[in-house]
Amino acid sequence: MSSAQTNEIKGAPLRKPPAITQIFASKLVSIVLYFVIVSGIAYGSFVGAQSMGYNWQWYRVPQFLYTYTEEGFELGVIFYGLQQTLLLSLTAFILATVLGLIVALLRLSGLVVGTAVAIGFLELIRNIPLLVLLYLFYYVLGPIFGFDRYTASVLCLAVFHSALISEILRAGINAVPQGQWEGATSIGMTKAQTYRYIILPQSIKFMLPPMTGEVVHLVKSSAIVSVIAVAELTTIGRNIISDTYMSFEIWFTIAIVYMVVTLILSVGVSYLEKKYEVDN
Template identity: 40%
Template sequence: MTRKQRRTWPWHLLTGLILVVVAVGIWYSTSLIAYEWRWNRVPQYFAYQAEEAQRAADYGRVEAIRDQGDDALVTLLGESGDAQVLSVARDSLQFSQGDDVAEGDVIGVNRHWAAGPLLWGLWTTLWISVAAGVFGLLLGLLTGLCRLSANPTLRHLSTLYVELVRGTPLLVQIFIFYFFIGTVLNLSREFAGVAALALFTGAYVGEIVRAGVQSIVRGQDEAARSLGLSAAQSMRHVILPQAFKRVLPPLAGQFISLVKDTSLVSVIAITELTKSGREAITTSFSTFEIWFCVAALYLVINLPLSQIANRLERRLAQSD
């Protein structure tokens, strides 16, 4: 054991002890309210076996039934002489060979694995986060450059946009965008939710970009201009690459915050991860179990994102 390890192991031990105390505290708190843990109800909200009814297309009779593993192949012979072959789960078969069937009768069901509400909510959260993040990044880059522009109109309009967005709650912005702008322009709730999140993210990204560009010494731009580069070329090839290295940590933090902010679009009836969790609770009555799973799914998204940002930051630092 090295000297550094000898100095730090008590602190690692203390960290583990604190986590154990927190876990015991959570368990004790639930015991005080006589909460009964029902983890066995949770898996069906991730994936479940869906049943699809197989129905007779016409009046007729069951001509033949042939076993095929756990399934049964049922041949129906209609009044017109047409044969219909259905594959159903053997234990769900409702008729026997020779029975008469009517149009629409359920012969049996097919079972297949399907994604549960929590997985669908996770997918919705992911694509909304990606879409809002991409548009927010582009809007923020444009806003940050406008904030530094020598043109007073661009500078004033971008400043007004940033201050309006930063000075009002995101929830209010979502309501305004969906119930006012969305109604006037006949926008879908998904479009309105992504647009509101992108506008919100763009304002903060714009300030991050502005601060990053201003952190680069003016001598860099002057040196680039003296080599014959235009202002746009200097910004693109000299200033922005250096600024990107400095703004990567706050940008990563902003996008992690965006993933969590997607929970607010549930107020306009978008079934993302948080809303899926609430709906699962109403049918399972497993409040703590579902919320712990929802929190874990958010961590599944955000922890890798944070690790990727940290690794990229280290690689960029080594390239200096």
């Protein structure tokens, strides 16, 4: 095939979609539409707040984010809360992953007992609301086993998310073709070696996207521990409001802080995903 042939288009061009479709599909119209809707909602809430006589005091918010005095720059109490939230989430996530891996491996073990225990655990956790689970951990298991509110919240979050994480891990492990097991078995690898060197490294790329979702979910659901007054972002927000009565400003601020954190997480992981794609 010569280059002249490939460059020359002989067929008639295809018909364009109808004009109305083209207008709605264009970027400019979408952006304009987006801003109209968003500003409509923002204006609506502002007017609503105005009509109930709400006294906006945004100028008082920055002091909770940071202070800048002669002694220097200092992060505010909201960042202390954020730090606690991240610490709580990280601890819970690590525990949840370990527990989730155990549950997933039990379920995949092929042992009747293992599968039964795993399914029992999953059904139990998945069918109890997170808030009730937290109360169980704090008011029931806490006194029995003698752990404090912080431990109760970490354990509760870890157990709740381990059920979800174990399903993600199981799906990722099952997504690796059966032939990989056979290849590894045929060169004499044990089950543990096969998991460690062959199966798990390959399942990471299947697990990363849903795991990101799970981390974001965990950071958000960690807010629930504010009901047992564990010091974290949401609790700090409640405390500030009880001191200042600025519920609108503070809740907006807290929401934005959560959003920024989870967005950073998502962006970071999508970068990781691309990297794994390139490697394979």
